[in-house]
Amino acid sequence: MQEDDKLSPELVWQADGHLTEIALTALGDGEDAILPDGAAAHVARCPSCSTALGRTALLSLRAGEVMRAQPASSCAGEPAPARVPLPISAIAFALALSALGAAPSLVSGAGGLRERWAALWHACSVVVRTGWAVAGSGALSGWLTALPWISAALLVVVGVGVAWTRGKQLSLNGGM
Template sequence: MTDTSRFPPGLLFREDGHVTDWVLSALVDGEEALLSAEATAHVDSCEECGARLGAMAHGVFALEAEVQEWAKAERARAPFPMVAFGMVGLGLVLGSVGFAVMRGDEWRELPHRALTLWRWAKALVPWLFERMPVLPMVAWGLSVLLIVAVGLAFVARELSKQERLS
């Protein structure tokens, strides 16, 4: 490690001879490589700096525990909505079917078809999700199967074309 990757001497020690909070923060973060051997030796031998290091580490770990508790409470309060998975699945199904069916000049009708599908989806989706809460998972599973089936059909078609050419 070069000297430019270490703390400059002015950041290591205070005027009273003890290490700065920068040094203690680097030690708490496990960044001893940024410090000089003199600064780490001082923290090891000085009771006041050792106590400051302990207090800083305690504060960091206490804050980490509080953040973890808060995150756990937030996940319990607002889990990811299953409707989002259903909408993604529905989009995958519609997109896969649309691309599998399109050929020739039919792509010009795609905006009209998409608008029609959007209108139907806006009308039907709230009604379906109120009555069938498992629908998003089923739609996602079917969309994955459909995508795999379309992909396999495409690969089989390409392989048969190559066999005919050779």
């Protein structure tokens, strides 16, 4: 990745230290490669930005639904795209972000179990907030069918956190 391909800092960071709408949209679209290092980690740690990311994911979901609802007159020969019941990719991305952002704090908080759980809880809460935003919007009639997905996502977060913590302890015990 060349530096030229990344967004310039003034497009990414607001004056108050939070991410801009542009950066959040890029994250929600999975285009984190164009963001400078630290942007994704900030979202995972910052409640304000992670909430905003959830909203952004919801907006792109709605945009996607509107586009899918259009009659495919211009490309009648092509099969209609399958309906996506949930912004799984957006939620999965928020999830990955959370794990990514929580991981350093899990490690640095190696002395305190409570801090580790706090980081883990924050990671989970990002996913819950994203799911809640989707559910509360009423945009998805069959969203209840997605509950297993959200549960699975939470389990993955916890699993990643536990695996990371264990891995760190093992490497410490290994004399590193």
